[in-house]
Amino acid sequence: MIRFENVSVTYDGADEPTVRGVDFEVPEGELVLLAGPSGVGKSTVLGAVSGLVPHFTGGTLHGRVTVAGRDTRTHKPRELADVVGTVGQDPLSHFVTDTVEDELAYGMESLGLPPDVMRRRVEETLDLLGLAGLRDRPLATLSGGQQQRVAIGSVLTPHPRVLVLDEPTSALDPAAAEEVLAVLQRLVHDLGTTVLMAEHRLERVIQYADQVVLLPAPGEPPLLGTPQEVMAVSPVCPPVVELGRLAGWSPLPLTVRDARRRAAPLRERLAGRQQPPRETAPQTPAPSARRGLFRRGTPGSRTGARASGSPVAEVCSLDVRRGRVQALRHIDLTVAPGETVALMGRNGAGKSTLLSALVGLVAPSAGSVRTAGAVPHQTRPRDLVRRVGLVPQEPRDLLYSDTVAAECAAADRDADAEPGTCRALLSELLPGIDDATHPRDLSEGQRLTLALAVVLTARPPLLLLDEPTRGLDYAAKARLVTLLRGLATEGHAIVLATHDVELAAELADRVVLIAEGEVIADGPAAEVVTASPSFAPQVAKILAPQCWLTVGQVRKALAREALR
Template identity: 80%
Template structure:
């Protein structure tokens, strides 16, 4: 169905091709996973299938890409629209209408389908993706994950023969991601749809793949094969594979179920060891004693939310939230899409005014504090990093960040080098991958070294190596006393980094406690290692490795 024949793509002004030697075939009715580190050209390969590369992006495509027999060099994207449905990393750039139902119908209207067919397919898609309750909602009022489901739904309704998906689960909560992947599997198995998907969260998708195409490094030819065989040599792999490599299992398991069947000996080795690290109780600064007839001052670098309620567009986004964040603490905000995580972060940074209740950062009230003063108290890295990036080069972004923060020249650039090794000063932010843009935005925010750092889906678009670098930076900041709050659907990140997990549902806090206590008891938010080694309370592969090394001494 999809055929790449010795394809290379070189963008205008680039000294080297972004991808080269791409030569593989995706058979009809298979789900093929495109994997590899950030920046190796996965989005370029996907864009070549829909014709966006090079017709929209520019540059030179050598070789040949055919979809259902159509050559993408001679067929523009609109001439492939009846065959290929595409969802990119950024759902917002995908939308052309205002409401959910209109967006689902738009693609079919463009193809001239009959109204009764359109109505039936819209209803089917609303049910498939759990969007029925949102059908009349303006898209602008939806959470990032809800928008991503709408974007996926809008390409499903025309029933294309080929689906091209770039990070389709990156903004989805675990339950919603499973629903979307189950829908894709049903399309592949029952309808013969061909799916080519790029995804960094391999723990979610590897079990669904018929084949894996690995791009191991920039410019390197792809490796195509059985998922287990490719994972054995891949530089990126999920925790279940990491645990299998550590334990010496062969063939490597790709699912929690397969790993549990082999874990008996490993559990015996770990039986008398105790997990150390994330989620363990530790000493924290104590707030001052309450003074009679007055509230105590909040410590510098801390935040206190009291009975916070927020109503946005007649929707109750938050309801009586009370939360204290102490210096040096790392908190993971978790919960399904639309639970209120981003609204809570926006309230802490002053972008949203409380309907009732209070938010305090030390002695400051965020929505009443001037931005130039607030930037030294709290920093937010939003879901869409491009919202913070406006200069033409990485160097200009860094210079502006240094100036705005009153930092020494080169401060931001040093952070970029740590988070994004190999990115040059003259690179335009728009030429970075989604994960690379996020890392640049994080460096811009960290330049001011705010006592409170907020991150909204910080691992979206990051591979495992980039995530490890991010974790190292955030741990160092926490050790220096910075408070960190991250809204995330990445259960592996929460297990590795967070001291505490706060679960939200329908705008309310439903659980708040040490990471180990919250995630171990949750089937939805438990990491893979926890599920494999239950009832033992292990969270991450590094914990297991450290314990095995200790017992071997």
Template identity: 80%
Template sequence: MIRFEDVSVTYDGAAGPTVRGIDFEVPEGELVLLAGPSGVGKSTVLGAVSGLVPHFTGGTLRGRVTVAGRDTRTHKPRELADVVGTVGQDPLAHFVTDTVEDELAYGMESLGLAPDVMRRRVEETLDLLGLADLRHRPIATLSGGQRQRVAIGSVLTPHPEVLVLDEPTSALDPAAAEEVLAVLQRLVHDLGTTVLMAEHRLERVIQYADQVVLLPGPGAAPVLGPPAEVMAVSPVYPPVVALGRLAGWTPLPMTVRDARRRAADLRRRLEDHAPEGRGELRDKPQPTRTRERSTPPTPVGALKALSVTRTRIRALRDVDLTITPGETIALMGRNGAGKSTLLNSLVGLVTPSSGSVRLGEAVPHRTAPKDLVRKVGLVPQEPRDLLYADTVAAECAAADHDAGTAPGTCRALVTELLPGVTDDTHPRDLSEGQRLALALAVVLTARPPLLLLDEPTRGLDYAAKARLVGVLRGLAAEGHAIVLATHDVELAAELAHRVVLLAEGEVIADGPTADVVVSSPSFAPQVTKILAPQQWLTVSQVRAALGAGDTA
């Protein structure tokens, strides 16, 4: 169905090809996962299938890409629209109408389908993706995850033969991600749809893949094969594979179920060990000024009975939350639960309907931005909202100037988070994950005592995520408080001292990470599910417990 024949893509002005030597085939009716580190060209490979590369992006494509027998060099995207449906990393870039129902119908209108066919398919898609309650909602009022589901639905309604998906679950909560992947499975198995998908959260998708195409790095030829074989040599792999490698399991498990069947011996080896860092304030700093030991630290942020109503929707209801120096809090909950609204309240972008928000003595929505930047910093879901300059170097220079820090401060953070990115790189030429890391460096330059991150691992591979965890742990150890809204249960397990669960704008759980996530089927990390009833959260905890001499 999809055939790459010795394909290379070189963008205008680039020193060399973004991808080269791409040669593989995706059979009809299979789900093929495209994996690899950030920045290796996965989005370029996907774009070549839909014709966006090179017709929209420019540059030179050498070799040949065919989809259902059509050569993408001689067929523009509109001439492939009846065959290929594409969802990119940014759902907002796809929308052309104002409401959910209209967006689902738009693609079919463009293809000239009959009204009765359109009506039936819209209803089917609303039910498939759990969007029925949102059908009349303006897209502008939806959460990031809800928009992602609408974007996926808009390409499903024309019933394309091929679906190309770039990180389709990145903005979805665990339950919504499972729903979307179940729909994709149904399309593949029942309707014979061919799916080519790139995704960094391999723990969510690896078990659904028929084959994996690994792009190891610049200049390296792709590796194609069954998931277990490719994961054995891949530089990126999910926690279930990491645990399998640590325990010496062969073949490597791809699912929690497979891993649990082999984990009895590992659980016995861990019986006499206790997990480190079970939600307590690890590396909590000492107070910076003299005070009695019994005196609790002054909170850097506090919400009291906070309620927010936006466009007649009650986004938050009577939320109480205290944030102390040195702690990392993960805000979790399904899409639309109010996580982003809570962050926006802390940074002054949302005015409370009732209750209060304070950062020390400051009230965020009444504080001037130039003063607020030294109290709180927000990295939003769309990092490009913070990026205005033409080069990485210019972004860093502006960040240093705005924060009043020494020249080179921001660049040092970029080097730590994004090794290999040059000063003259334009932010728009970075991948979604790389742009997020650049925006994080810009915000961190001012070293605000309270750092807020909205879906900070969206678009990050496991190595980039590990670097981010290291940076955030260092900030927490220095006394910075961190609040992150995330659907990434593995990140919460690795980093958070506390987890706050939101539902319908209300706090339904607030406690140490292990206490909250271990009891939750949706928010428990893979290691917890594999080693239950023991309460392990991460592979690093297991590795530390086993010791260097007992890693199989």
């Protein structure tokens, strides 16, 4: 149904092809997963199927890509629209109408489907994706996950024979991701729909894949095989596979269920062992802990927040209204210097709104917010930037310059930091990003990393991150975790909104669960995440009732055993 024949793509101005030697086929009615590190070219491969590459992106495509027999080089994207439905990484930039219902109908209208068919399919899709309550809502007022669900719904309504999905679950809460993947699986099994999907969170999707196409490194030809074959050699793999490799399980398990069946001997070895502490930050870091990235003073040194040891964030009885929606009610939250707090909860629960309130983007309708001693919505941006920084869910919102170098220079100026600070941070986080690249042309993971470096340049004592692992591969995630731990050790408080249960398990001291705008749980990460199957990381589910959260903890415990 989709065929790549020795395809390579070279973007304008690049010396080397971004992808080369791409030669594979996706048979009708199969779900094929495209995996590989950040920036390796997954979106480029997907774009070649929908025709966006090279028609919209520019560059040169050698070889041939056909979809249902149509050559995507000689057919423009709109001439493929009756066969291929595409969901990109940034739903908002693809929306063409203003409201949920209109967006769901738009694709069908362009194909000239009869009104009664359109009506029926819109209703079906609203139900299928849990969007009925939002049908009249302007798209711009939806939460990130709600937007992603609409984007998926809008490509499903025309019933395309081929779906091309770029990280379709990246903004979805764990339960919503399962629901969407179950819908896709039903389309594949019952209607013979063909799906090519790129996704970093392999723990969510690997079990649904018939085949995996792995792009191991930039410019290297892809590797093809069954999920088991590819996971045995892949540089990116989910925790269940990593644990399987560590324990020497063969064949490698791909699901929690498979792993649990083999886990009894491992549980026995681990029984009675002390869980090694994660490298979490001390609550009151010693001055000697200050090292590395931020040489020009500790966080808060200009604001006095840390010197006085007072909380970096204090939220009291906070209510926030957004249009007709009561987004937050009676929120109480205190965050201490050096503390890492994960905000979790379903799409639309109010996590981004809480971050927005902490950085002054929305004002309380009742209650109060103080960050690093200031009332954020009444503080000038220039002063606020040294107290609190937000990496938004869509990093594009933070980037204005034409090149990476200019963006970094502007960040240094805005933060009053030594020239080169931002660029050094960027290189440390994700090597290989070129100074001359336009931020628009960076891969999703690269763009997020740039936004993070821009925010960190001001060394704010309170760092807020909205879904920081969207678009990041496991290695980039591990680097992010190391960096954030380092910042916490230096005294930065970190609050992150995330659906990434593995990240929360790895990084957070504390998890705050939000539902319908209210805090429903607030406690140590291990306790909160393991209390609910939706939020428990894979390792916790595999080794329950023992309480291990990450492969790293298990690895350390086994290493200690070996030393005895």
